[in-house]
Amino acid sequence: DTEVTQTPKHLVMGMTNKKSLKCEQxxxxxxxxxxxxxxxxxxxxxxxxxxxxxxxxxxxxxxFSPECPNSSLLNLHLHALxxxxxxxxxxxxxxxxxxxxxxxxxxxTRLTVT
Amino acid sequence: xxxxxxxxxxxxxxxxxxxIINCAYSNSASDYFIWYKQESGKGPQFIIDIRSNxxxxxxxxxxxxxxxxxxxxxxxxxxxxxxxxxxYFCAENMNSGYALNFGKGTSLxxxx
Numbered sequence: 301d302t303e304v305t306q307t308p309k310h311l312v313m314g315m316t317n318k319k320s321l322k323c324e325q326x327x328x329x330x331x332x333x334x335x336x337x338x339x340x341x342x343x344x345x346x347x348x349x350x351x352x353x354x355x356x357x358x359x360x361x362x363x364f365s366p367e368c369p370n371s372s373l374l375n376l377h378l379h380a381l382x383x384x385x386x387x388x389x390x391x392x393x394x395x396x397x398x399x400x401x402x403x404x405x406x407x408x409t410r411l412t413v414t
Numbered sequence: 415x416x417x418x419x420x421x422x423x424x425x426x427x428x429x430x431x432x433x434i435i436n437c438a439y440s441n442s443a444s445d446y447f448i449w450y451k452q453e454s455g456k457g458p459q460f461i462i463d464i465r466s467n468x469x470x471x472x473x474x475x476x477x478x479x480x481x482x483x484x485x486x487x488x489x490x491x492x493x494x495x496x497x498x499x500x501x502y503f504c505a506e507n508m509n510s511g512y513a514l515n516f517g518k519g520t521s522l523x524x525x526x
Contacts, residue, residue: 304457331512342503342516343458356512390457402448403514405457 304406306391312412315381321409323374323391332374334366335390343390381413426523433491435520437504440485446507449478449489453500499524
């Protein structure tokens, strides 16, 4: 099983809403990632969790709050977002947090902030 | 600035022809490179990877070439099919760290 699943597939939220994105993998990977992708652009790294601990935060605004409840799950809590936060949010996982191992991506959550 | 880039933003090829997608990188410390395919509405899909101690690696219908002298990476797709139409990203990993640095992407369009 080389699948990373993400829910929901689509999300529309107002600027005052609180919502969460969910990601799950059962490949035994110990590193999980959140990326943001705008249209016609490459994915941009937001957060990295390694062994359930936050390893990298790429200067992401605090309105994005990641959480890793266990080695298979990764959440992204959203609060007070701006319209410019509308994008495709991708989750990925890899065997370890150290590089040279391919990252497997989920299908993404298409987020629209109104 | 971005250290990984692509020579052509779009590439149109006829079905059955071979495709070559190019990528340049500027960081000589990069030691791992990977190609992803992203179809519309989907997440990036792993195609093939190569480590810096190799010059060439082959997969099914795909070949990745690495030229460290000129810091150039290419993806060759043999007998291109309509299902190969997608955006292709190269990405590099530096010093075995966590992050992949993605290039801008090349849109491949396969015409019948």
